[in-house]
Amino acid sequence: MGNILSRAKEQVDAAVADITAELRRAGVIGCDETGVRVAGQKYWQWVFGCATAVLHKVAPSRGKAVVREVLDGHVPEVWVSDRFAAQSGHGANRQVCLAHLLRDAQYAIDAGDTVFAPPLKDLLLRAVDIARRREDLQKSTLYQYRYRLDRDLYELVTRTPDTRADDKLRRQIQRVRSDMLIFVTNRAV
Incomplete structure (x- = not known):
């Protein structure tokens, strides 16, 4: 079982890198987050989407640092999100x-x-x-x-x-x- 998971991880990591690269080229990105339990602890499931890709990321934080890590300096033309403060300031324009x-x-x-x-x-x-x-x-x-x-x-x-x-x-x-x-x-x- 460990070998199967290890081989799958390499493929999943490659797919995540491709999806992340696609997001970092997108002109419009939508994002939302919701609470999730991981090993009994409160985490956040973030969803980033554009016309051609969707990335799910589970993180221990609901803060702007998660978005900054995913975008790695990319500023889309439009950022679509709710009104939560951590969701503001990531695009040239924002669509609520x-x-x-x-x-x-x-x-x-x-x-x-x-x-x-x-x-x-x-x-x-x-x-x-x-x-x-x-x-x-x-x-x-x-x-x-x-x-x-x-x-x-x-x-x-x-x-x-x-x-x-x-x-x-x-x-x-x-x-x-x-x-x-x-x-x-x-x-x-």
Whole structure:
């Protein structure tokens, strides 16, 4: 069994090196992390993905050092991630993960928010619908859509909250507003 694992390790290490090299050339990289137990200890499973490769890395840290190690100085044009602090600053631009935003909007709706989260969810779904049609739309049309979405988002974050969950989410969105709609005009995202 030990010999089989030893031979497999060489092949796995070679594949990991190829995948990592592919990531280090990518213009758009998405990343997320989640907790995992390793030998009874808390670790983090990181997932890095681009159009042509996906790398899973288990590390004892949830910090920026893990991303820096994987990227080894590479700065993608767009970094797609959640709003966790360790996920910021790795790309020339950042696209905040819509799945996380939609989940958080739904949490606020479930907590009773009627002012901010429902229209935020609608705006995000509108943006996703536009993105699904990007290949068939002119660049100028995409920029018009992006302008309208940005305008609507600005109007939304200036509303007065009606619940604690609403206010918390609104403040979070205010901080990342400029990172939310990159994908509308950037077809690579």
